[in-house]
Amino acid sequence: MASPRRGVSADAADAGAPAGDGPRVLKKYPNRRLYDTQTSSYITLADVKQMVLAVESFEVRDAKTGEDLTRSILLQIILEEESGGVPMFSEQMLAQIIRFYGHSMQGMMGAYLEKNLQTFVELQKRLAGNATFTPEMWTQFLSGQAPGMQGLMSTYLEQSKNLFTQMQEQMTKAGTLFPGFPPAKR
Structure with a gap:
């Protein structure tokens, strides 16, 4: 998942993140919405899945606490995939x-x-x-x-x-x- 960031949003600039460094940052808000700091727009789990398929480097952070939520979002995608079609896991x-x-x-x-x-x-x-x-x-x-x-x-x-x-x-x-x-x- 190593893909350089293509730009810095206002949120990333506020956090002191230099342009081109680190993974793409997604923020998760209490209303369960995901915000992509790179594109300055809200995205869906389907968009995150596309990032995984494209082997893009990203991390999901709680918008208030900064806690890393990447694993829980990936597990949520797996859960949706498992319940949406032919399951991979018995x-x-x-x-x-x-x-x-x-x-x-x-x-x-x-x-x-x-x-x-x-x-x-x-x-x-x-x-x-x-x-x-x-x-x-x-x-x-x-x-x-x-x-x-x-x-x-x-x-x-x-x-x-x-x-x-x-x-x-x-x-x-x-x-x-x-x-x-x-x-x-x-």
């Missing part, structure tokens, strides 16, 4: 993710999922080359290239398994350095 997967909150492996699971997604995106880039594949093109590709795709997915799954194994080994080493870590199962 109920079982969501339940598993919830179970990791508060668990000693919470941080490790976040890193694991992030690395896994990164590996999948890299695989997608290798398959697509410089072409941008639409969802329909991916469906056609996957259905027509079953044997070749199986080999690529096997490689991806093997990398994922290796990453998880490495995480387990690190946890085991941490247990030898810090007795009682990770905590014993009850």
Whole structure:
């Protein structure tokens, strides 16, 4: 998400932000409206989604407190996407993710999922080359290239398994350095 700012609005100038530095700043007001300080206009979640798709760097700040709300806005976009069409996450997967909150492996699971997604995106880039594949093109590709795709997915799954194994080994080493870590199962 690294895209330089193209201009500075009055709000950004008031905050002392120099032109061209940092991510695009969106302000969230109590009326749930989002204000783009770069364009000096109100925007919608659909506009924020387009910024994500365009790989633009931005942050969402509470207009009163300055608190960073970027994650909550991104989660709101995911929620809308999940409820608006064909969901990406199954109920079982969501339940598993919830179970990791508060668990000693919470941080490790976040890193694991992030690395896994990164590996999948890299695989997608290798398959697509410089072409941008639409969802329909991916469906056609996957259905027509079953044997070749199986080999690529096997490689991806093997990398994922290796990453998880490495995480387990690190946890085991941490247990030898810090007795009682990770905590014993009850």
